[in-house]
Amino acid sequence: MESFFTRFKNPLVLIAIVLLQVIALAMQVQRPAKEADALPGAGAMEGEGAAPDGRDVSLLRRWTVTAITPLEAAVAISSSRVRGVWDDYVNLRQARQQNAVLKDEVARLREEEASFAEDAAQGRRLQRLLAFREQYALANVAAQVIGTSGSERSHVLYLDKGSADGLKPDQPVITPDGVVGKIRDVFPHTSQLLLINDPSSGAGVILAATRIRAIVRGTAAGQVQIDDLTADSRIKVGEPVITSGGDLIFPRGLPVGTIQSIAPDPLHQPYTAITIRPAADLNRLEEVLVITATSATLPPAAAQDAAVAEATAEANQRAADLVAGKLPSLQPAAAAANGAGNGAAGTAVGANGGSVSGAGTAPAAPDDPESQIGGLPGIANSGLPKTKPALHPDRFSPGATPPAVEMTPGGPAQSPSSSQRQTSPGQQPDQQPQQP
Amino acid sequence: MAERSYTSREELDQYGFHPGVTVMAPVVCILLQAMLPKTLPWLLHLDLPLIATIFFAVSRRSPIAGTVTGTLIGLFQDGLTNHPFGVEGIAKGVVGYVAASLGFAVDIENVINRVALVFTLSLCQSGLLYLIAHWLLGQTSYQLLPVDEMISAVANSVVAIPVFYVLDRFRIRD
Numbered sequence: 001m002e003s004f005f006t007r008f009k010n011p012l013v014l015i016a017i018v019l020l021q022v023i024a025l026a027m028q029v030q031r032p033a034k035e036a037d038a039l040p041g042a043g044a045m046e047g048e049g050a051a052p053d054g055r056d057v058s059l060l061r062r063w064t065v066t067a068i069t070p071l072e073a074a075v076a077i078s079s080s081r082v083r084g085v086w087d088d089y090v091n092l093r094q095a096r097q098q099n100a101v102l103k104d105e106v107a108r109l110r111e112e113e114a115s116f117a118e119d120a121a122q123g124r125r126l127q128r129l130l131a132f133r134e135q136y137a138l139a140n141v142a143a144q145v146i147g148t149s150g151s152e153r154s155h156v157l158y159l160d161k162g163s164a165d166g167l168k169p170d171q172p173v174i175t176p177d178g179v180v181g182k183i184r185d186v187f188p189h190t191s192q193l194l195l196i197n198d199p200s201s202g203a204g205v206i207l208a209a210t211r212i213r214a215i216v217r218g219t220a221a222g223q224v225q226i227d228d229l230t231a232d233s234r235i236k237v238g239e240p241v242i243t244s245g246g247d248l249i250f251p252r253g254l255p256v257g258t259i260q261s262i263a264p265d266p267l268h269q270p271y272t273a274i275t276i277r278p279a280a281d282l283n284r285l286e287e288v289l290v291i292t293a294t295s296a297t298l299p300p301a302a303a304q305d306a307a308v309a310e311a312t313a314e315a316n317q318r319a320a321d322l323v324a325g326k327l328p329s330l331q332p333a334a335a336a337a338n339g340a341g342n343g344a345a346g347t348a349v350g351a352n353g354g355s356v357s358g359a360g361t362a363p364a365a366p367d368d369p370e371s372q373i374g375g376l377p378g379i380a381n382s383g384l385p386k387t388k389p390a391l392h393p394d395r396f397s398p399g400a401t402p403p404a405v406e407m408t409p410g411g412p413a414q415s416p417s418s419s420q421r422q423t424s425p426g427q428q429p430d431q432q433p434q435q436p
Numbered sequence: 437m438a439e440r441s442y443t444s445r446e447e448l449d450q451y452g453f454h455p456g457v458t459v460m461a462p463v464v465c466i467l468l469q470a471m472l473p474k475t476l477p478w479l480l481h482l483d484l485p486l487i488a489t490i491f492f493a494v495s496r497r498s499p500i501a502g503t504v505t506g507t508l509i510g511l512f513q514d515g516l517t518n519h520p521f522g523v524e525g526i527a528k529g530v531v532g533y534v535a536a537s538l539g540f541a542v543d544i545e546n547v548i549n550r551v552a553l554v555f556t557l558s559l560c561q562s563g564l565l566y567l568i569a570h571w572l573l574g575q576t577s578y579q580l581l582p583v584d585e586m587i588s589a590v591a592n593s594v595v596a597i598p599v600f601y602v603l604d605r606f607r608i609r610d
Contacts, residue, residue, distance in 0.1 A: 009500070010499035010500055010503075010533070010537075011499075011533075013499075013500045013503060014499065014500075014503050014529065014530070014533045017503055017504070017507055017529055018526050018529060018530065021507070021521075021522035021525050021526045021529070022522070022526070022572060024520075024521060024522050025520050025521075025522040025523070025526075025568075025572055025573070026572075028520035028521060028522070029520060029573060057520070057521060060515065060521060061515050061521075063515070064512060064514075064515025064516060065515065065516065068466065068467060068470060068515075068516060071467055072467070072470060072471055075471060076471075145474060146474075147470045147471050147474060147516075148470050148471070148473045148474055148480070149470065149516045149517040149518070150466065150469035150470040150473065150480075150485075150513065150516055150517075151480070151513065151516070151517045151519075151524070152480045152481060152584070152588070153517075153519075153565070153578075154516075154517035154518050154519055156516070156517055156518050157474075158470075158516075184518055185518075192518070194518060198518065199575070199577055199578070200518060219577070219579075220577060220578050220579045220581065221579070221581060221584070283477035284477065
């Protein structure tokens, strides 16, 4: 027995270590699933990679991240300074090889140029972030990307902000270009950002043109795909995709990307694989915004704009009502005197006090005194235009149908009386409309 | 001549490392692996921790040491991903074991052998990760991408040459 263990010591150790990890894997996969069951609605569309870890696993991950992220943060913060020092060093070496006067001038200009370029690039980024913040004005936290997972299969980034800055799991992360992902795990001063192209990631979206709802998911190849739609000829390449808000994570209306390609999904027939080109460049993220709070009410700036728009619309409505109240042409007596049929259905008064001609009725000439009702006497265009009678009236023409009081339920169809029917000079009273 | 068996070669070519190097080299590899793709995304194809695992395994020529080293490096990598702990741990543990076992039979001082070893074990790790994702985690969406895996294997093989050269400087003959 002893010789067996001695002889197979190496493979036995390997088997033992692998077995331990397999058991650990099984426990990790089961525990988040149980916790997800206990919390209905949580992680409804995500895989286990997006689910929060169990308590022990979370602790282990926190230790790992705590060991690595301070170094990453330090390197990220000092990288710009090192870059500047390196530029200075390079410029100095170049300057030494040149003429003394020109050398100093060129070195200074290059230093300034490098510095200005960096400042300008940073300024543009911050300006866009600030403009975006004002545009949405939601409670958000700007964070810097300090590292990656280092794995091709795990599309995770690390941010330099954590729970101390108000970040929590499942908060959406965006850039001015569009959706980036969501916070997966939070540590005191760092957080884990799960990108939308990770296989365990998902988001509810709407195709902007066709208004079709779908779910985008990441793929193993790092793409963003919609795989729950069947073939639809209305869906075109280039159509924008925005968030639907249905996942209760991403606010509605954020750009996700545009449709890059549509192809049959050989693994999931009859569904199609619609590949999305993300609006944000997920491979080169520097600064991101974490939305820490969403509000059902409009933010102050947007509320102010909405109030101004509402006040303007209200003023317009009041003016329209005032004008409409002063118009004598809307009196029933005047309408009856000018022909109930033409006046009632042929002309209507718009909300702004203008006249709107009905369908099938020729508009009255504005300068024809005969075609006007109301207004000031002797002044053209001061009243509403009066419509002329139809040239070829039929039983659908206004006034051609007898009043309901003259009809008998179940009786034969009555032809309208000659006094109620308006006919053109050459038309017979009993003439029936042509069937199409 | 008959005494130049694997055992004697193991004793001849077995190396050790300073504890600081043993700890810091993998940590630096993991740190670089986590930081460099932020600036150069295509570097995600590389797997510097895998190269470190193979190097320490073949240098020590001890399957147990190779397994433990690979497992620890893999678990550390798992901590930075959104995967459960053990995915990379199992894969790199097995790779460490195989690398140490092959180290008995192959002259790892030869550059071509080193390249071939890293290339083969890189593909081996990809296969293991695929099996773990499919069989143990039930992730049916996990696909094996042959072209990507080949690119990764070639990239790892090329980068392994200078990395091995640097790490050779820290070897101590036992």
